[in-house]
Amino acid sequence: MTTGVTGRLGGIARHARPRGPIETLAEVSVSVESGLASDFRGAVKPGGRGRRQVSLIEAGDWAAAMAETGHSLPWWHRRANLLVEGLDLPKTPGTRLRIGQVVLEITQECDPCSRMEEVAEGLKAALTPDWRGGALARVIAGGVIAVGDTIEIIEG
Known part of the structure; x- marks a missing residue:
């Protein structure tokens, strides 16, 4: 993996509970203990490793799935x-x-679930190949992030 490669944060979203409404944000606080502030997935459970604290998707992969x-x-x-x-x-x-x-550490692929079929017919299958559904990560260092921030690969 090449370090120093950069992209851009194009959007931020969270949901306070499973199946809850999505809230899009311009910026958000991120912590090691709770992931994105007020997002239900971010809190590390006692004895847990926080492998699903933050989910990321590539804009190009979403566009391909939509097409x-x-x-x-x-x-x-x-x-x-x-x-x-x-x-x-x-x-x-x-x-x-x-x-x-x-700083986020990629932990695993974010496999699309059956919920994606509720969103749009055929979406689960369209998100399945080649990590198109995105990646999951744990928070290594917290701070505030905002739409437009640079995303850089720092370790591979």
Whole structure:
């Protein structure tokens, strides 16, 4: 993995509870203890490793899934936290990304679930190949991130 490769944070979204409404934000505080502020997935459970604290999806992958299914839904319908523009997300667990002051470590692929079929017919299948559904990450260093921040691969 090449370090120093950069992209841009194109969007931020969170939801306070499972199946809850999505809230899009211009900026958000991110912490090691709770992921994105007020997002239900971010809190590390006692004895847990926080592998699913933050979810990321590439703008290009979402666009490809929309084209494949014939839909034109906004990216947050994927229920991901961060929209990545201009950067191929690393498909290697352990790779670290810096967004502003925040450091995230990729933990695993974000496999699309059956919920995606409720969003749009054919979406689960369209998000399945080649990590198109995105990546999950844990927070290594917290801070505040904002739409437009640079995303950089810092370790691979």
